Structure formats: structure tokens, C-alpha cells
Amino acid sequence: MTDAAVDPWPPTLLARTISVPAQAIGDLFDLLPSAGPADALAWVRKGEGVVGWGEALRIETSGPDRFAEADRRWRELASHMVVRDEIRQPGTGPIAFGSFAFAADSAAGGALVVPRVVAGRRGCDAWLTTITSASELQPPPNPTALRTARQERLPRPGVTYSDGALGASRWGEAVGEVVSLIRSGDVSKVVMARDVTAQLDGPLDVRELLATLADDYPMCWTFAVDSLVGATPELLVRRERGLLSSRVLAGTIQRTGDDEADLARAASLARSSKDLEEHEFAVDSLTRSLEPYAASTNAPDAPFVLHLPNVMHLATDVTAVLDDEHSDMSSLQVAAALHPTAAVCGTPTDTAADVIGRHERMDRARYAGPVGWIGADGDGEWGIALRSAEVAPDGRSLRLFAGCGIVAASDPEAEIAESEAKLEPMRTALGD
Numbered sequence: 421m422t423d424a425a426v427d428p429w430p431p432t433l434l435a436r437t438i439s440v441p442a443q444a445i446g447d448l449f450d451l452l453p454s455a456g457p458a459d460a461l462a463w464v465r466k467g468e469g470v471v472g473w474g475e476a477l478r479i480e481t482s483g484p485d486r487f488a489e490a491d492r493r494w495r496e497l498a499s500h501m502v503v504r505d506e507i508r509q510p511g512t513g514p515i516a517f518g519s520f521a522f523a524a525d526s527a528a529g530g531a532l533v534v535p536r537v538v539a540g541r542r543g544c545d546a547w548l549t550t551i552t553s554a555s556e557l558q559p560p561p562n563p564t565a566l567r568t569a570r571q572e573r574l575p576r577p578g579v580t581y582s583d584g585a586l587g588a589s590r591w592g593e594a595v596g597e598v599v600s601l602i603r604s605g606d607v608s609k610v611v612m613a614r615d616v617t618a619q620l621d622g623p624l625d626v627r628e629l630l631a632t633l634a635d636d637y638p639m640c641w642t643f644a645v646d647s648l649v650g651a652t653p654e655l656l657v658r659r660e661r662g663l664l665s666s667r668v669l670a671g672t673i674q675r676t677g678d679d680e681a682d683l684a685r686a687a688s689l690a691r692s693s694k695d696l697e698e699h700e701f702a703v704d705s706l707t708r709s710l711e712p713y714a715a716s717t718n719a720p721d722a723p724f725v726l727h728l729p730n731v732m733h734l735a736t737d738v739t740a741v742l743d744d745e746h747s748d749m750s751s752l753q754v755a756a757a758l759h760p761t762a763a764v765c766g767t768p769t770d771t772a773a774d775v776i777g778r779h780e781r782m783d784r785a786r787y788a789g790p791v792g793w794i795g796a797d798g799d800g801e802w803g804i805a806l807r808s809a810e811v812a813p814d815g816r817s818l819r820l821f822a823g824c825g826i827v828a829a830s831d832p833e834a835e836i837a838e839s840e841a842k843l844e845p846m847r848t849a850l851g852d
């Protein structure tokens with residue numbers, strides 16, 4: 421059902437959450453009834469989170485107001501819902517999964533999808549939520565039906581890669597041009613991204629893909645919304661009862677596979693003036709964007725090193741409390757205020773966005789945009805859609821993305837190598 425088909429607006433939806441035994445839930449990705457990437461909704465980290473399927477309602481938006489419009493309509497919808505929620509935890513009750521384009525002028529726009537069924541797990545709690553329209557007869561949530569809905573996973577298809585908008589060496593030249601612009605003082609930092617196409621010789625099982633990403637990258641948030649899939653290490657914002665938290669990343673070094681050598685590399689990353697500068701731009705952009713809304717913000721003075729299987733990043737966890745005047749700001753409104761941070765765009769933001777528009781030669785679509793979920797009370801979690809791919813509507817090809825923060829001291833060859841390392845999670849999950 422699309423929102424255009426719903427008359428009058430807002431319709432009344434019924435949402436019912438029941439507590440279920442954790443064993444009935446099992447692996448969250450296994451519950452997704454279909455192998456199709458377009459049918460999967462997921463936001464999972466370390467085995468906890470939410471998955472959803474079916475579509476009770478969809479809110480589609482576009483342009484510069486894509487976040488504000490989605491937030492406004494979600495609020496209207498949420499205020500008309502009839503909710504029975506026996507758990508009342510973040511992620512229970514009605515939720516919508518969403519993803520939004522990086523750029524305001526992208527045709528990718530944005531969408532919030534309200535699933536018909538959500539299964540979730542957090543700590544000791546596990547739950548099942550069903551969402552239906554008031555005119556439908558609502559069957560109660562049924563945990564045993566979950567097991568019968570499970571199907572065998574499909575075998576992995578073969579995959580062949582080809583260049584996206586720019587091949588690696590042409591992209592390296594574009595990075596060189598951007599380094600020159602930065603050195604001439606026009607802009608301080610620009611995040612340059614590239615895309616790679618993966619062609620499949622058979623259907624993709626999104627459950628297999630998501631489970632592999634989540635197993636390989638347990639520190640990341642594994643997501644699927646409207647055929648955008650990935651495992652991001654970067655949290656744009658979590659809002660939980662007025663408390664905001666973010667994980668800011670920028671500054672990267674590849675891993676070697678040798679633990680001792682990697683420890684030495686982690687130490688050199690933590691001392692690298694090039695990476696520390698790149699990181700500082702990202703933290704500053706986030707804290708400055710939070711300032712108008714926060715009663716207090718806490719950002720440690722120095723970053724820590726986040727170890728992932730493919731790369732290590734400089735990372736800073738920032739927390740903030742919304743002030744009284746903005747206590748009603750939803751997680752999506754905060755995400756909109758923070759997007760795009762200097763971890764995915766640059767500094768100053770407008771100039772960097774302009775440089776990206778001229779030098780990347782591609783539409784990022786929803787790569788590097790906010791992806792996550794929102795609850796009826798506005799709480800939710802929004803990651804930055806990194807280490808991700810967009811599956812084509814026919815399910816037979818994907819666009820993989822990777823970007824690198826470019827500063828005055830950047831070397832194009834090193835950035836090509838870094839972008840390859842950032843493509844690795846998706847490539848491995850596809851069976852490369």
C-alpha cells in the first residue's frame with residue numbers, strides 16, 4: 421500500500437506488540453520470509469535490533485525537504501495509531517524503517533516503510549509486532565507462524581565486477597584534482613566516493629548476505645531498507661528518551677592480517693596528523709550542528725581506534741542531551757540536522773558538496789545518506805549508509821560504494837587502496 425492510495429490521510433493503523441521467547445526469534449535474519457532484497461527491512465548489531473517485512477504503509481519524499489516531510493507525515497500517522505505494546509522498549513510498538521538520498525537533488529529521494537510484521541530483540545526482551553490498517557481484521561501476532569515462514573536459503577550466485585562511473589585510476593585522477601583544490605585553499609576537506617558494479621548470474625538471497633555481513637562485522641550496524649544493504653560502522657544518531665549518541669569516524673588505515681603489525685599500524689593511525697586532521701573536521705561538524713539543539717554535548721578530546729576486520733578507523737563517541745526547547749525533536753529531525761557530516765561530505769559543507777557534485781561524476785543515491793528506523797515516540801537509530809550497496813530492481817546487479825576523506829596531505833594511490841579496502845565487506849558478503 422502506498423500513502424497516495426490512502427484516503428483520508430492519516431489512516432488509522434493498529435499496532436500490537438507481544439513479548440515472545442527469545443528461542444522463538446532465533447537469528448533475526450532467518451525470520452525474513454523472502455530471499456528478495458526489496459522485501460527485507462533490517463537494523464541489527466551484535467544479534468540485537470529489528471527486522472521487518474510486508475508493507476502496511478509507505479511515505480515517500482524527495483528534495484531538500486525529504487527529511488522534514490517524512491518526519492511530519494510519520495508524526496501525523498503515529499498520532500492516529502491504536503497501539504497495544506506489552507514491552508514498551510525502543511523498537512517495540514509501531515516503527516518505520518527509512519533511508520534517504522545523500523543529496524537533495526538526487527532522484528533517490530527518501531522513504532519511510534512501515535512493515536506489517538516486525539521481530540526484535542534487545543537484551544533479554546524479544547518481541548513481535550504486527551501493524552495493520554483499522555479496516556483489516558487483525559490476526560494476533562503469532563510466534564509459531566514465524567518458524568513456518570522460514571525458507572531454505574538460496575545458494576550464492578556467481579559475481580563479476582566492473583567499473584562504475586569512474587574506474588579506479590580515473591577516480592584517482594579526480595582525487596588528485598581535489599587535492600589540488602584543497603591545497604589552493606578553496607576547501608579544507610572533501611569526501612570523494614566511487615562506485616563499482618557487481619553482476620550476478622543468479623538470484624541473491626538477502627538473508628544470506630545480511631547474515632554474512634553481520635557475522636563478519638559484529639561491531640557494525642547491518643541494514644536493509646528498500647534494497648539498500650550494508651554494514652555501517654558509523655552511527656549518525658541514536659535518540660533514546662532525549663539522550664543523543666553518535667559514533668563519528670574519519671581517518672582510516674588498512675589491516676594487514678598480522679595482529680602485531682596491525683597494533684603498530686593502529687598506533688601510527690592514532691598519531692597521524694593527516695588522519696587526526698580529517699577526524700577533527702568530522703567531529704567538529706557534528707558538534708557544531710548539534711549546538712543549536714543541545715543543552716550539553718560531550719565529546720572526548722582524543723579519538724580511539726576502532727578495529728574492523730578490513731580497516732581501522734579513528735572514532736569518537738559523542739553524546740548530547742536535547743534542550744527543553746527541542747526536547748520534541750525526533751531522531752529523524754536530528755539526523756536531518758546533522759546530515760551531511762564531514763565524515764561523508766567535507767568542510768566547509770556547501771563547498772565540499774559542490775566539489776563532490778563536480779568531481780565524483782555520479783549520483784550517490786542513498787549511499788552515505790541516513791538509514792535506520794524511527795518509533796512512534798520519535799526515538800530511533802540512524803546510521804550513515806556506508807560499506808553498502810544498492811541492489812537493482814531486477815535483483816541481478818548491485819552498485820557498491822566506497823568513499824575516502826581527502827585533505828591536503830592525501831595521496832591518490834593510497835586513497836584508491838583505502839577505497840578498495842572499504843569495498844571489501846560487500847565483496848566478501850557477495851562471495852568474492
Ligand SMILES: C=C(O[C@H]1C=CC=C(C(=O)O)[C@@H]1O)C(=O)O
Nearest residue numbers: 669670671672763822823824825
Ligand atoms: C565515506 C566512507 O567512510 C567514512 C567513514 C570512516 C572513515 C572515512 C575515511 O577515513 O575517509 C570516511 O570518512 C566510506 O566508507 O564510504
